[in-house]
Amino acid sequence: MTTGIHEDVLPQLEDITVNPDRPLIITDADEVLFAFMQGMELFLEENDLFFDWASFALHGNIRKKSDQSPLASEKIPSLLDRFFAEYAHRLPAVEGAAEHLKKLSETAQIVVLSNVPPKYASLRKEGLVKSGMDFPLIANIGAKGHVVNYLTKNLKKPSFFIDDIPTNHGSVRKHAQHVHRLHYIADARLAKLLGPAEHSTARLDSWPELHDHIQDIIDKE
Ligand SMILES: [Mg+2]
Structure with a gap:
């Protein structure tokens, strides 16, 4: 590079x-x-997660509905990958x-x-x-x-x-x-x-x- x-x-x-x-x-x-965020909110809902709008970042703001705890940082790249696979053509x-x-x-x-x-x-x-x-x-x-x-x-x-x-x-x-x-x-x-x-x-x-x-x-x- x-x-x-x-x-x-x-x-x-x-x-x-x-x-x-x-x-x-x-x-x-x-x-x-x-x-992007409109689609992301739908996607999170489908995966029993939510965005808590505390700051301008995905990290720390994607939380589990079950116990409100933030999704671990290392899980975000694969979540984003799945989001694009499912939503990139229909945002x-x-x-x-x-x-x-x-x-x-x-x-x-x-x-x-x-x-x-x-x-x-x-x-x-x-x-x-x-x-x-x-x-x-x-x-x-x-x-x-x-x-x-x-x-x-x-x-x-x-x-x-x-x-x-x-x-x-x-x-x-x-x-x-x-x-x-x-x-x-x-x-x-x-x-x-x-x-x-x-x-x-x-x-x-x-x-x-x-x-x-x-x-x-x-x-x-
Ligand atoms: Mg952008």
Whole structure:
């Protein structure tokens, strides 16, 4: 991994054509395009678990209905894996996401950069197509900064990164500081638990706000 990009991710990047003369929007999927927590709550219910909304994290907040005790950290990766297997293709879309991306796609290129496990990339793609967001998908592994730099390094127009997770903004700031970093958490209950990400350039709270912020920057270029 000499480039900082996982060996399973690089071939996906090589498949994507980026036009250096068009703005580029790189968007996360869960909690940005898809209502991840809505699906997660249903899934937890089906598994006699619940989310207790104490903080912005899965760890410590997934509890057993039987005795309220938190699910052990080591059980979370396999739970998440099962969640994606069962829900990646049928998570509800976030309100306004498809409509505003469609408008933005008249002036910008759009790429979905999701840390969905690669074996579920085709389910994620199915969900995107069903929801009217048939944009190129990268099933990323690990930090996002190097990937965002790879996609934007030759761009002559503004580029944007949208994500709910603060550490992803930190990674993009470190490796692709020229990119506008927009912090957005779709679920209002989750958004309340977290302030603006330290390394983001703006915190926005809806797709109409994201649209206007991005379009303003593009128009001022
Ligand atoms: Mg996300």
